[in-house]
Amino acid sequence: MMKKILVFLIRLYQKFLSPLKGQTCRFYPSCSEYSVQVIQKYGLSKGSWKAIKRISKCHPFHPGGHDPA
Numbered sequence: 223m224m225k226k227i228l229v230f231l232i233r234l235y236q237k238f239l240s241p242l243k244g245q246t247c248r249f250y251p252s253c254s255e256y257s258v259q260v261i262q263k264y265g266l267s268k269g270s271w272k273a274i275k276r277i278s279k280c281h282p283f284h285p286g287g288h289d290p291a
Contacts, residue, residue, distance in 0.1 A: 225266045232258050248286025253277050259291035 236254050247253060256276050261269035276289070 229258050250288050256291055
């Protein structure tokens with residue numbers, strides 16, 4: 223249940239807030255899409271941990287690139 227709620231909240235972010243920022247993500251897939259993928263694949267706790275680690279890499283000094291789930 224919590225997994226579905228978290229994925230729903232991420233999808234809301236993708237639909238309404240992310241377009242306001244423009245194309246700024248340095249990773250493919252984007253951090254929000256990666257978060258949805260790992261939460262669905264690994265579950266709530268491990269998927270959330272992987273998503274937090276990925277989001278923490280989102281800064282100007284990280285090269286980014288292709289980082290699949």
